[in-house]
Amino acid sequence: MGESWSFLDTAESNFRPLVVIELAKGTKEETIEWFTKRIVDKKADGGAQLLIKPLVTENGVENIYLVGASHLRLLLGAETVGLVKECSDNSMRTFTYSSRKTFKHFADDNHDFLTMAECQYIIKHELENLRAKNEKIIPGYPQAKLYPGKSIVRRLLTSGILVQIFPLHDREELKKLSHSWYGRVKVGYQPLDDIRCYFGETIALYFGFLEYFTFALIPMAVIGIPYYVFAWEDYDKYVMFATFNLLWSTVILEVWKRMCAILTYRWGTLLMKRQFEEPRPGFHGVLGINPVTGREEPVYSSIKRQLRIYLVSLPFVCLCLYFSLYVMMIYFDLEQWALDYHKENESNFSSLMLYVPSIIYAIVIEIMNRIYRYAAEFLTSWENHRLESSYQNHLILKVLVFNFLNCFASLFYIAFVLFDMKLLRQSLATLLITSQILNQFAESLLPYWLQKRYNRRMKKRMCSRKTDTDLSVAEQVNMEKEMGTYLGTFDDYLELFLQFGYVSLFSCVYPLAAVFAVLNNITEIYSDALKMCRVYKRPFAEPTASIGVWQLAFETMSVISVVTNCILIGMSPEVDALFPDSKMDLVLTVALVEHLLLAIKFIMAFVIPDKPREIQMKLAKLEFESLEALKQQVRAFQMQFHFLLIHH
């Protein structure tokens, strides 16, 4: 425990710190001893067989530990988690230690075969799968109960002994990545493969989607500009724009699935087998037998959960929706008041005042969204879902419904109750722009500024003549452990989802929305990149094969936008003028067009294959090979029975 870090660094060149474990201050010695022993214990004895070292700083021992693993251990771990890597023949295959020689860039001394993010993911997986054997409690903490098979790390986390586990940044790599990512002003794609190597697939896929979505919006933006510049208000031009928008939004969502398949095939996650889902850390219940695994673990009755969902969560969400509508009505009162004020005292100030209610309302919407977010998290966690995926689905559903109503209810009201297209355009513009500014500020710039101030203070405290890359491990760990934790891509996707709503729901009224969206997304790429590289702790890589439920959310939004746009076009005075005799004909025509567009959308979604032909072929080839291998096995087995068969 007394060795200094410089010694360890040189003497054990093998040990590369990958993951940091921070225990609570004052954790009992016996607990630490037991925990570190379990981590280094051999697999055969139920340990994780990893390497662990205490971090010794100038202030002495701080209950911070660095975890690493030998190269061989990491390779075996890669097999356990089912990593898919590229073979020498350019096909993607599940890595196994015995077939390691067939993989591209594999050499026994090539320690870069696994990326650092992969190594950290493997270590996280091994730590999380370190399970209690016969321990009934965590030594030293009799109130922290264990049962055979319970993940030790999860219990340590829930009982507060373990403060956090996080992967270390690689200052060298990070510098390279941030330079090529956002360091220089350039026109071009993001280094998605590098991002994936450093941050893992989930985050790389988000940035891939953000980039793709921005490019996809450009045609809409380009077509939208002349509408603003020349103040086109003709009916046929609007219809053209809206129709283009609707078909385009279907196409881009379908094409994204193909792009996503290409990316995740290259990254290997498209082929990765789903791991069996363990209960989420917060899940609690009485000990019982899990009917699926047959193991003893906490069991929570599904009926109780249903009751919580339908008797508490559902009414609460409805109440929030009602409250949101109530706030909206206040906004319309304010709007009316501003209008009256403007009429009474016609001045520059009063015309500026016209925008104030919208801006205030946009800010209030953002605040309500954020508060609701916390409430939704609390409620969903209280619903006590067993699996993380089920928790996520319930959370996303709650948040999406509320945010959709909160953001768009006023616009729907203006469009379909007040029939005020001018107000709709003004309101849409104010909401969109205000929310974009607020988001950029709250998400990236504010944390960046706070982080920068903190870093300056930290450096002052330490002897700070060094640059970032020269920091000792101890200094690096101390700096990074204070950084904020990146909570996943949820908020980022949600922002894009709402933006997609602003752009597509009322596209025929405000073609300029796409322009603002493109501009916002370009800065968003930079600020999100900055956020990932400078503001937050490095997140653990998370393999993923798609953007999951967000695909469905975006598709639903594009279906809703067909309906709203058709109604808006039908309501425009130019279209009205086309049917001077009968409003009936107008409505019937609009309804017919809407149904046709919806039918075309569904047919297009059905006809465009989700995976490009090339990827389909590669997948078919892999499937064929595995079936052949199985057949070979059966055949080999049958050969052995050959003798039996003859004499039967």
Added chain:
Amino acid sequence: MGESWSFLDTAESNFRPLVVIELAKGTKEETIEWFTKRIVDKKADGGAQLLIKPLVTENGVENIYLVGASHLRLLLGAETVGLVKECSDNSMRTFTYSSRKTFKHFADDNHDFLTMAECQYIIKHELENLRAKNEKIIPGYPQAKLYPGKSIVRRLLTSGILVQIFPLHDREELKKLSHSWYGRVKVGYQPLDDIRCYFGETIALYFGFLEYFTFALIPMAVIGIPYYVFAWEDYDKYVMFATFNLLWSTVILEVWKRMCAILTYRWGTLLMKRQFEEPRPGFHGVLGINPVTGREEPVYSSIKRQLRIYLVSLPFVCLCLYFSLYVMMIYFDLEQWALDYHKENESNFSSLMLYVPSIIYAIVIEIMNRIYRYAAEFLTSWENHRLESSYQNHLILKVLVFNFLNCFASLFYIAFVLFDMKLLRQSLATLLITSQILNQFAESLLPYWLQKRYNRRMKKRMCSRKTDTDLSVAEQVNMEKEMGTYLGTFDDYLELFLQFGYVSLFSCVYPLAAVFAVLNNITEIYSDALKMCRVYKRPFAEPTASIGVWQLAFETMSVISVVTNCILIGMSPEVDALFPDSKMDLVLTVALVEHLLLAIKFIMAFVIPDKPREIQMKLAKLEFESLEALKQQVRAFQMQFHFLLIHH
């Protein structure tokens, strides 16, 4: 070759004839010798390792062969095809020979462990997978080319040397089955498990669906009867009926998925792994390398196929659709003529004449459907699809689009162009009832009558004092080989699909349709059962896990029916009267209700899980076990490297 059958029957009690192979008359001796040798050859030598005996009748050798297999061979074959059977602990598992003892009812001397249908399926699979080794041609037929890996049986079939392969009936079992199925008039379910054992999963699933669908229609029929009896014409009652119908049709389709999962789980096909699809027998092309398998096999350019589809098939289908609409217009002329005639000479005869055009039109529709069916088959086969599934999908799409338009175009025209609800009701009733009568006649009664006449002649020729079950194998084979071939469930599902259209598309105009559908389906069950047991050759069992594309077809129909019913209700004079001031409000309300119903439908489809919780748990358990087994394997492997790890 000279041994008589009675000798073989007693001496080789082991040999049970399962499958009949009929070669063309005058097939060369050398070909027969080579083919039978390949069939009996050992697996290790590339043979099928089956048993084969020539069938000797009074007329001497007729190039008919009986194929069987030893019990052990069948068990090994069950492993090859991946059969899933029930274990002693009631779970379903993929059968392997090494784990055979763990399966329910398994005993080395229990020859009923595999059902006869399964044995025949295994033999069919083994015969189809009997592949050419180094043969370049079929011996004796230089024009019948072979290449390594080509299925011999498929080449023999396509070059006309092999006339047919069919499984033998089991007279004993068939008698039992037909007695419990349709032999006595009873109220109750069909013996689906017995049907599955005898005819395989695809056919059992069709009968399961037919039965389920009939039961599901009963509530609609019950609610529909009072509308007819009391001649209810109130607006609110129609709306209630239509709304109930729409939601009900969604519910029954969702619940069917669950029922289907329960059935196929019990039958093991839900868990059965998909086999790699070989090219369909009719597929041809120049020899090339298949990029997926790397094998040499016929390759046909995808572009050529696309050209055939878009430049020939698509215009042809459009032409047929146009022709169908043309015929429809002739029908309306006839209708007008009949009406005029009735007005001129008001008599009983003339009022009967009113129904004649509809009846003629219904008959013409049926004839056109059947002719088109042949054309579609020819065209799809000419498109030269590589896989049977792709062929089927293109065929089904072609047939569905045409049949839908052909059957319903006149009804749509009457409803939405002529606005004649009385004619719609009359037309719908005539079409529905006529098509049902024609179908029952053409599908079952006619073939049954022909078959019966033929059987009588056959029996007269043979010494015919025996009953069916006492027939010798030779007599049985000779009788069965002349029976018609059952061409799959396509036509049966299509009939149900069109019936579903008649019932749901215009349900609010003619509530009695469901009653006729129920009556038809009850007789349909009996006539289809009769057809399967008495008219056709026994078909090979075909494992399947769902009704496939038909689920989608039925769901699409139920979406279309939401639209048509909403329009119909909106058009009714009673609803009109509710909005005396503004037709606009009426149309808007109808549109709103329609969108709400569609939204409810989609949400219901999304919320109702496709598999019952119980099945989900069982599947999760199996998945967990296989993942655990994999983990164990990896762990065992890692143990071996334990030594290495320490010294690394």
